[in-house]
Amino acid sequence: MPAGQWSSAQGASTSTSDLSGRYGNGRPRGQALIVILAVLAGVSGVAWLIWVTGFHGRPLAQSGLTAYEIVDDHRATATLTVTRRNSGVVANCLLRAYAEDHTTVGELNFTLDGSDPKRVDLTKSVRTEREATSVELVGCTADGQPRPR
The missing domain is CATH 2.60.40 (Immunoglobulin-like)
Structure with a gap:
């Protein structure tokens, strides 16, 4: 093969360790924690909104x-x-x-x-x-x- 040309057989396969080193090992625990906290904040916000609407929607x-x-x-x-x-x-x-x-x-x-x-x-x-x-x-x-x- 002439110089400067690349063949799919050359270096086409990269090891899993190379990919994880380059792109990371999937989702770290920190991201899962952020997602859980965001969901809890959203649920708490909706619950608060329902309470406020019920309380102020029926004044004394x-x-x-x-x-x-x-x-x-x-x-x-x-x-x-x-x-x-x-x-x-x-x-x-x-x-x-x-x-x-x-x-x-x-x-x-x-x-x-x-x-x-x-x-x-x-x-x-x-x-x-x-x-x-x-x-x-x-x-x-x-x-x-x-x-x-």
Whole structure:
């Protein structure tokens, strides 16, 4: 065979030790450990997501503003609905009245105690320092639920 040409018979077979030296001995234990830890982290993340969705998807107290009316220069009324998970939950709610320049001109904090039914339709009056143009229901909180809903 002329020089510079390679034959498949020459050096075509390489030993297993040459291949393992060149490319490694399959999967080391470290890679298996990384895969196991990644799977555990994924399962833990999904379990946490399911718990958060279940916990925050059913708040202890939630509320909605149905309507509001500006009665005069120093008073506005709001009609709202408050729903609690059960009637024993004490709900603290906040209404705000705003002026035309978007400043707060009145607030009303009120509490629904455990003797009220689970779902309550209310009309509340907010005293204002000057004429309001809108009323916002910030929301209701309960023990264990710091975020108003």
